[in-house]
Amino acid sequence: MNDMDKESKGPQRSTRQRTAIKRALGAAGGFRTAQELHDELKAKGQRVGLTTVYRNLQALATAGEVDVLRTSDGEAIYRQCGTGGHHHHLVCTQCGNSVEVASEEIEAWAARVAKHHGFDPVDHTAEVFGICSVCSD
Amino acid sequence: MNDMDKESKGPQRSTRQRTAIKRALGAAGGFRTAQELHDELKAKGQRVGLTTVYRNLQALATAGEVDVLRTSDGEAIYRQCGTGGHHHHLVCTQCGNSVEVASEEIEAWAARVAKHHGFDPVDHTAEVFGICSVCSD
DNA sequence: TTAAGTGCAAATCGTTTGCAGTTCG
DNA sequence: CGAACTGCAAACGATTTGCACTTAA
Numbered sequence: 500m501n502d503m504d505k506e507s508k509g510p511q512r513s514t515r516q517r518t519a520i521k522r523a524l525g526a527a528g529g530f531r532t533a534q535e536l537h538d539e540l541k542a543k544g545q546r547v548g549l550t551t552v553y554r555n556l557q558a559l560a561t562a563g564e565v566d567v568l569r570t571s572d573g574e575a576i577y578r579q580c581g582t583g584g585h586h587h588h589l590v591c592t593q594c595g596n597s598v599e600v601a602s603e604e605i606e607a608w609a610a611r612v613a614k615h616h617g618f619d620p621v622d623h624t625a626e627v628f629g630i631c632s633v634c635s636d
Numbered sequence: 637m638n639d640m641d642k643e644s645k646g647p648q649r650s651t652r653q654r655t656a657i658k659r660a661l662g663a664a665g666g667f668r669t670a671q672e673l674h675d676e677l678k679a680k681g682q683r684v685g686l687t688t689v690y691r692n693l694q695a696l697a698t699a700g701e702v703d704v705l706r707t708s709d710g711e712a713i714y715r716q717c718g719t720g721g722h723h724h725h726l727v728c729t730q731c732g733n734s735v736e737v738a739s740e741e742i743e744a745w746a747a748r749v750a751k752h753h754g755f756d757p758v759d760h761t762a763e764v765f766g767i768c769s770v771c772s773d
Numbered sequence: 774t775t776a777a778g779t780g781c782a783a784a785t786c787g788t789t790t791g792c793a794g795t796t797c798g
Numbered sequence: 799c800g801a802a803c804t805g806c807a808a809a810c811g812a813t814t815t816g817c818a819c820t821t822a823a
Contacts, residue, residue, distance in 0.1 A: 548805040573710040618766035625762040629755035
């Protein structure tokens with residue numbers, strides 16, 4: 500098995516469904532579950548199978564075009580991100596809206612903590628959850 | 637700090653099963669899924685239903701006696717933690733072993749980021765994954 | 774005694790897969 | 799045409815729940 504490729508597994512064809520999914524996720528501007536996205540597409544009159552939504556989201560994530568997070572109850576949530584590089588998020592737990600946050604601070608902290616305990620750092624997570632100003636009104 | 641409100645939902649009786657689960661998780665010294673714990677108990681000759689493992693792990697988590705994280709594929713992993721307060725983790729992705737890490741730095745960062753974007757901070761995650769010295773040899 | 778706790782089997786629920794039909798290039 | 803892609807239905811795997819039975823206090 501050779502799945503070491505990170506950014507080289509993107510989709511290869513352009514289809515109506517994939518376009519719709521990417522557009523919908525982009526328009527969302529925040530994190531969405533596959534099912535939410537599927538519902539939003541349906542509401543817009545776009546006919547896309549739930550399976551296809553899952554498959555494309557996965558493919559896009561593998562290709563590095565979208566970010567994937569896990570809610571506290573294990574559901575996968577996806578977001579189309581602007582910056583290709585590594586970053587973290589500030590997510591509204593109410594509406595899913597989010598802000599990308601870059602932080603040297605966190606990277607340094609992760610590296611330092613790992614090194615200090617003799618770990619070979621591989622990865623780290625750091626997300627902030629809260630209620631955005633729109634939702635708290 | 638007042639985390640007494642969160643620790644008030646603990647179990648009320650002492651049972652053979654609960655004791656076994658707590659002991660096994662304590663002996664593990666790192667993160668374990670409910671199923672792994674169930675297997676380890678079985679291997680030790682302890683008779684505990686998988687359902688019971690799930691229920692107790694959940695109860696202990698609610699009571700604040702164990703920490704819960706999610707693996708990248710959505711599985712819940714549990715760990716018995718020494719410090720009752722809030723903290724983060726450095727986890728070996730190979731053996732599940734982990735170190736508790738307290739960090740004012742992260743708390744401050746989370747609060748600052750949230751405030752800066754007009755969010756009412758609710759929670760945050762920050763875990764570092766890597767390979768521990770034992771596993772990297 | 775009696776409510777909390779347990780365990781099995783069945784039910785959920787998000788997600789994945791088999792497979793036949795469709796479509797991009 | 800042929801490999802990708804799609805979608806439905808069935809399969810999956812982790813977790814939860816209904817319910818009758820145990821057991822701690």
